[in-house]
Amino acid sequence: ALVTTGQVALGVIPGDGIGPEVTAEALKVLEAAAPADLKFAPTQYDLGAERYLRTGEVLPDSVLEEIRGQDALLLGAVGGKPNDPNLPPGILERGLLLKLRFALDHYVNLRPSRIYPGSVSPLSDEVLAKGEVDFVVVREGTEGPYTGNGGALRVGTPAEVATEVSVNTAYGVERVVRDAFERARRRPRKKLTLVHKTNVLVHAGQVWWRLFQEVGAEYPDVTTDYCHIDAVMIFLATDPQRFDVIVTDNLFGDIVTDLAAAISGGIGLAASGNVNPDRTAPSMFEPVHGSAPDIAGQLIADPTAAILSGALLLDHLGHPEAAARIEAAVLADLEARDPAQRRRTPEVGDAIAARVAG
């Protein structure tokens, strides 16, 4: 829902590891940034690896229904210790993260990439000198190779055949492409790049290509461009400045956004939104990073990505100015950071909250 004044019913899923630590700071900054007449009413949901290990439950239906009633969701990170034999791989991913995206129709997975001041990009000075890096990936979130379609025959034998089916509908592609055109139109450069592999994945490629052209005809002010997923790898490494908005399918988007986060100085600053633009269910905002069990409990995690996810949340609720205040505060904080001085998680949150309020 758009929530202009009054109470925001905010579902908070702190999750595991550093999840609760960074979520607390995101909430602190959200409250500092919100207009005076907007109040957050948080409800915490205990979900993730810990709950699964304790109870065997991943996402009970009753909890999903409660979550559905919220205005927006803030997620920390879920995931247990690597290679925990009691936590089969995929359980939380499919049972919780993807389940929420599909159940709440999060068809736009939004991932902005910027190289912030002071952030350590792995790219060379020569590449960075070409100009500012500032683009956003609009990743489809509800179909493609993520549907679980497919199966296996003669499992465990030398005659095994396993398939994965990427499902692409005009319905699903049209709406995400339209959302991406809308976002491109609102940005100064107004440029949208479709990323796919149309020369090999012809069936899916054809419906993406067609709708990109058809919807694009309604946005003559937006410049369009097409790039194969493999070529995107080269461009992101050597010329990331060329991108403004990228629209792509679920799996290509997963891959592109991790590279985008890496080149823009790491997953520690990457925010994301799982957005339902039609507002038929709450959208969910989360840092791209994981639960980092190795550093959990020490309050040394950087909450910046969670805080920036809060900015996306405010923007989605209809408060772009408040969102911009958070971004500006983060920017100022990053500029003022002294690499020699390591602050604790709440200190970073306090500093950014103070800048937002000031």
Place this chain on the structure above:
Amino acid sequence: ALVTTGQVALGVIPGDGIGPEVTAEALKVLEAAAPADLKFAPTQYDLGAERYLRTGEVLPDSVLEEIRGQDALLLGAVGGKPNDPNLPPGILERGLLLKLRFALDHYVNLRPSRIYPGSVSPLSDEVLAKGEVDFVVVREGTEGPYTGNGGALRVGTPAEVATEVSVNTAYGVERVVRDAFERARRRPRKKLTLVHKTNVLVHAGQVWWRLFQEVGAEYPDVTTDYCHIDAVMIFLATDPQRFDVIVTDNLFGDIVTDLAAAISGGIGLAASGNVNPDRTAPSMFEPVHGSAPDIAGQLIADPTAAILSGALLLDHLGHPEAAARIEAAVLADLEARDPAQRRRTPEVGDAIAARVAG
């Protein structure tokens, strides 16, 4: 075939644009590097965009059958001018490149990545200072999402549904995984990383994971590791030194190898082999770069990637020492390069051939 002495029946597909220019240099260096009792008998095949535009033919069956009779194949690059309306996208990719890989059972697509001296990596000095980058990707070449399986319903309507089916067989996965273990065993670090997305693509993930474990049990001297495709993006950008040999599916391999080529100083040095390890058909060696129509005809293209592809060809035919001589000559040439002095394509070939012979 292994060809130890005598004549090598070499099928040469120069292709389009700079293809013929770089192939000529690769052949020059091949001849210089081959042992005295090994002679190349090249047969040229006129295939690619130009032939298609002239005749409407992509790969006539009779040509494919001739090609099948060769000992090995050297390909330049194929592809016409971008957006040529007479050259529908995918025609050459599927009708020629992929058709050859499938018809000749090139189930190992081999792509080594090294940061050579003097090559301009887009990575920062900090990342490069971590150590030498030297890994090879073994990409499956005959199944996965590249089979063309799938289709579309109600095409062109708002109710369109299009699917792409990734096909993974125990037969196909086992043989490429085994090849990768063999290659890892022959390298000093003896480390093999499986790259997939097992937490989402569970059906395919399961057969890859199982065979990686099963075959791995026969190679206790090889250290194994697993990485999701999205995490690989981060590692390639920030810590490429961690990789030795990577084995992965056809589409992930396409994506990973372009990023690998980019970070190791560009597509201009990236060589590749489409290998049939069982030698039931000729293997094909080619630079990763395209036909670069914009610089064709000027003899300014860098033939190094084509020359390095020739080294892979010699290695495959059973001449690892000759292959190593080419690599050493390329290395020496790269070290001696003066960025201020631009050499023409044949000058680079001559210089490397002279070093190989000397």
